[in-house]
Amino acid sequence: MSTPALTTLTSFQQLQAHSATVREVHLRQLFASNPQRFAQMTVDAAGLLLDYSKNRVDATSMALLMDLARERGVEAQREAMFTGEKINLTEHRAVLHTALRAPRGTKLVVDGQDIDADVQDVLQRVKAFTDKVRNGSWLGYSGKPISDVVNIGIGGSDLGPKMACLALRSYANPGLEMHFVSNVDGHDMEATLSKVDPETTLFIVASKTFVTAETMLNANTARAWFLLEAEEKDLAQHFVAVSTNAAAIVEFGIDPANMFPFWDWVGGRYSVWSSIGLAVALAVGFEYFSDFLAGAHAMDQHFRTAPLAQNMPVVLAMVGFWNRQFLDCGSVSIAPYHQDLSRFAAYLQQLDMESNGKRVTKDGQPVGVPTGPVIWGDCGTNAQHAYFQLLHQGTDVTPIDFIAALRATHDLPGHHDALLANCFAQSEAFMTGKTGEEVRADLQAQGLPAEQIEALVPHKTFPGNRPSNTILMDQLTPSTLGALIALYEHKTFVQGVLWNVNSFDQWGVELGKVLARKIQSELTGEAQPALHDSSTNGLISLARAAKAAY
Ligand code: F6P
Numbered sequence: 001m002s003t004p005a006l007t008t009l010t011s012f013q014q015l016q017a018h019s020a021t022v023r024e025v026h027l028r029q030l031f032a033s034n035p036q037r038f039a040q041m042t043v044d045a046a047g048l049l050l051d052y053s054k055n056r057v058d059a060t061s062m063a064l065l066m067d068l069a070r071e072r073g074v075e076a077q078r079e080a081m082f083t084g085e086k087i088n089l090t091e092h093r094a095v096l097h098t099a100l101r102a103p104r105g106t107k108l109v110v111d112g113q114d115i116d117a118d119v120q121d122v123l124q125r126v127k128a129f130t131d132k133v134r135n136g137s138w139l140g141y142s143g144k145p146i147s148d149v150v151n152i153g154i155g156g157s158d159l160g161p162k163m164a165c166l167a168l169r170s171y172a173n174p175g176l177e178m179h180f181v182s183n184v185d186g187h188d189m190e191a192t193l194s195k196v197d198p199e200t201t202l203f204i205v206a207s208k209t210f211v212t213a214e215t216m217l218n219a220n221t222a223r224a225w226f227l228l229e230a231e232e233k234d235l236a237q238h239f240v241a242v243s244t245n246a247a248a249i250v251e252f253g254i255d256p257a258n259m260f261p262f263w264d265w266v267g268g269r270y271s272v273w274s275s276i277g278l279a280v281a282l283a284v285g286f287e288y289f290s291d292f293l294a295g296a297h298a299m300d301q302h303f304r305t306a307p308l309a310q311n312m313p314v315v316l317a318m319v320g321f322w323n324r325q326f327l328d329c330g331s332v333s334i335a336p337y338h339q340d341l342s343r344f345a346a347y348l349q350q351l352d353m354e355s356n357g358k359r360v361t362k363d364g365q366p367v368g369v370p371t372g373p374v375i376w377g378d379c380g381t382n383a384q385h386a387y388f389q390l391l392h393q394g395t396d397v398t399p400i401d402f403i404a405a406l407r408a409t410h411d412l413p414g415h416h417d418a419l420l421a422n423c424f425a426q427s428e429a430f431m432t433g434k435t436g437e438e439v440r441a442d443l444q445a446q447g448l449p450a451e452q453i454e455a456l457v458p459h460k461t462f463p464g465n466r467p468s469n470t471i472l473m474d475q476l477t478p479s480t481l482g483a484l485i486a487l488y489e490h491k492t493f494v495q496g497v498l499w500n501v502n503s504f505d506q507w508g509v510e511l512g513k514v515l516a517r518k519i520q521s522e523l524t525g526e527a528q529p530a531l532h533d534s535s536t537n538g539l540i541s542l543a544r545a546a547k548a549a550y
Helices: 010-022 027-033 059-072 074-082 097-101 115-134 159-167 186-193 213-227 232-238 246-252 275-284 286-305 312-326 344-356 388-393 415-432 436-445 450-460 478-499 507-524 534-548
Strands: 042-045 048-051 148-152 177-181 201-206 239-243 259-261 331-337 374-377 400-405 468-473
Touching: 010 059, 010 312, 027 415, 042 286, 042 312, 048 312, 048 478, 059 074, 059 312, 059 478, 074 286, 074 478, 097 115, 097 286, 097 478, 115 259, 115 275, 115 286, 148 213, 148 275, 159 177, 159 275, 159 344, 159 478, 177 186, 177 275, 186 213, 201 213, 201 232, 201 275, 213 232, 213 239, 213 507, 232 239, 239 246, 239 275, 246 259, 259 275, 275 286, 286 312, 286 478, 312 478, 331 344, 331 415, 344 374, 344 478, 388 415, 400 415, 415 468, 436 450, 468 478, 507 534
Parallel strands: 148 177, 148 201, 201 239, 239 259, 331 374, 331 400, 400 468
Antiparallel strands: 042 048, 048 468
16 A cells, blocks of 8 residues: 655644744744753663754644654664564665664564574674784784774765774774775875875775765775785785675675674664674774773664654654645754864755655656755854854755763863854854844944944844754764764654655666766776767767876
8 A cells, every 4th residue: 555645744734834824934933932942851761861942842732743753653664673574675674773782682583584683793703803903913915913994885885884983083093094095086095095004004995886986996006005015925914805795895805703793784874883883993993992882872762662752763754744734944064162073064965865866756757846855054163254154144044953961071171162152153043044123232232323223233133033953962982973863863763754755775876877987988098088978078079188198
């Protein structure tokens, strides 16, 4: 039976009618009329607190949003995911990244295979390997311990490990420098190779499929660079692979003993918990890596069991849905007030946009309502001095997720109060704005002439009423980072259920890959230029001419 269109659901129609009235109310009024708003609109889970009170919703909106989640079957779909049903319909796969962080002994059988045993076995291998590298007993070909690790991967095989290594740098072994090469652009690899020594460098070739063009080219380049100094027999100490494709790893020439497998029920953008997290485990050690998994598991437990209205991922998803559907917000800005989360927005871009950047339902029908928003952002306070102007006074309304830790992991005096003050001030400013009357009163107090005041008032007025969430944690630790990522994974999942899209495939990236292969052979001269459009033909000709000139 096909799933009914979202807009036909009773709760959706009730929400639509209700949204017309709430849209007219300013957030200032909502706060003024309910002093308990903060207390009523915060949720705690897994070491995180979500304050969603600065969204343009009231108690009725939230109740109706929860009705919609229920009517759409979020609870049943959630259970289907956790129990290993093949909810990735177009690829006929289960979606079980949650199993990677479940405690040992959590029984689950997929396609006749006890996946707990598999998961625990790989974790033990990760432990044994990372212990050796970190304690200096894993030696390079000339007998020296490893000083640098280069993770070669792209998309989910890069963004997660890179983001997490940066986020957890305070917990990392300072003797091990982590590098990440993802881009097929040789400048990326060249810049990294210029910093490392083949005698003391370990390469991780990370690719779920082990066929991704960028990763394969980069891996071959690294291998050739290494062999300028070392011999084939030395590869085993310096190249390890993480993949679901054992045959391709062997074909590449990596010792099967140096292979860390994972499984097709782990999506690329959900894979940092698998052996794709090897770089993270190397950087912070297996104990902290286990804490990272445990933090995510705590969020899983909360998501699976908490009532919808107190369920943090559900609340975050439903408020985001409200902003997208009823306030026409086409993008969401992520603002971590924590420099160590500098790659978090980039990570969420893939997680959310590759998952819910879809226009047809699981049944292949047009979704009929706007789906996943554009996700973007950067750290506060840098972002304030770059693009917050538009967020405050531009014509589009962009909801913001502020993310902050109450305690820093450094002890430099003065900085953390200044940081948090800015974070809280921004969410206050986006909410309240500044009226023309307030601007006028300020300028009058400064003694400006009336004519000048009137000219300035429109420029200095802030509409406010701009929605935001604030996510707080005590400190950024392996555990809270795990919970934070899992929070967004489940938020993405819930929104995918609402839109009835398959959040776990990514066919939209394929067309460009195919065309690139074709054009590459035209650029290298292996194939004659084919008939493209005049723009593409013109660009190809220019590149061929530039190549011929050198
Ligand atoms: O092209 C998109 C994508 O398939 C992502 O989903 C994935 O994370 C990335 O490429 C890398 O894929 P792989 O890990 O197989 O190299």
